[in-house]
Amino acid sequence: MPTAVVTGASSGIGAASARALAAEGYHVFCVARRTERIEALAAEIGGTAVTCDVTDETQVSDLADAVGPTLDLLLNNAGGALGTDPVSSGDPADWRRMYEVNVIGTLLVTRALLPALVASGAGTLINLGSTAGHVTYEGGGGYTAAKHGVTAMTETLRLELNGQPVRVTEIAPGMVRTDEFSLNRFGGDTARADAIYAGVRQPLVAEDVADTIAWVATRPHHVNIDLLVVKPLAQAAQHKVHREP
Numbered sequence: 750m751p752t753a754v755v756t757g758a759s760s761g762i763g764a765a766s767a768r769a770l771a772a773e774g775y776h777v778f779c780v781a782r783r784t785e786r787i788e789a790l791a792a793e794i795g796g797t798a799v800t801c802d803v804t805d806e807t808q809v810s811d812l813a814d815a816v817g818p819t820l821d822l823l824l825n826n827a828g829g830a831l832g833t834d835p836v837s838s839g840d841p842a843d844w845r846r847m848y849e850v851n852v853i854g855t856l857l858v859t860r861a862l863l864p865a866l867v868a869s870g871a872g873t874l875i876n877l878g879s880t881a882g883h884v885t886y887e888g889g890g891g892y893t894a895a896k897h898g899v900t901a902m903t904e905t906l907r908l909e910l911n912g913q914p915v916r917v918t919e920i921a922p923g924m925v926r927t928d929e930f931s932l933n934r935f936g937g938d939t940a941r942a943d944a945i946y947a948g949v950r951q952p953l954v955a956e957d958v959a960d961t962i963a964w965v966a967t968r969p970h971h972v973n974i975d976l977l978v979v980k981p982l983a984q985a986a987q988h989k990v991h992r993e994p
């Protein structure tokens with residue numbers, strides 16, 4: 750049975766992707782800080798829960814031990830946004846945290862699991878980027894900087910792994926309505942989080958993104974999808990969102 754590691758598996762795109770990969774026949778290591786949630790998910794899909802903070806080197810090393818010598822697929826999904834301050838008043842603590850979880854977390858998990866991906870002879874590494882890794886927007890400075898970092902890391906890794914049996918993909922979603930992304934960004938302010946999606950007929954949902962991940966994973970291994978940008982029909986570009994009254 751092929752194996753997959755999904756970080757940030759406790760909710761949203763991570764949980765949906767764990768389910769989608771399990772449906773494709775993977776044994777999924779469901780990785781996150783919140784043990785109860787990943788244990789429930791692992792029980793549901795016949796996977797393995799591994800409690801791990803991706804920014805903690807020791808815990809990531811324990812994760813690598815739990816996974817073992819070979820791994821077919823790694824989905825670096827853990828990440829997120831904090832705040833919408835303009836650069837002129839950006840909060841360094843928020844910026845550091847976003848860099849830490851989106852970039853350093855991805856670095857640590859990738860470093861720890863790359864030998865197992867190579868050892869599989871046909872590894873797949875998928876980084877969850879964002880449209881925010883390709884464009885900028887007002888109030889998005891800290892998050893767009895971090896996601897641009899994820900894009901740069903993904904592209905660098907593809908160059909460095911050339912000749913090795915590991916393909917490298919970035920999935921870059923636009924507007925996705927999940928339970929936690931916008932709520933976390935706005936510090937739990939439901940009204941501000943809801944306003945992001947106001948009037949948008951059908952923002953993407955986590956399952957839409959999970960579907961793209963399952964598709965990338967199930968292409969023949971010589972097919973490397975470098976970058977897959979996915980947005981809802983209502984979002985023609987980052988700033989161009991159709992809203993109904």
Ligand code: 8X3
Binds near residue numbers: 878880889922924
């Ligand atoms: C999420 C997309 O538009 O909030 O990664 O930056 S956006």
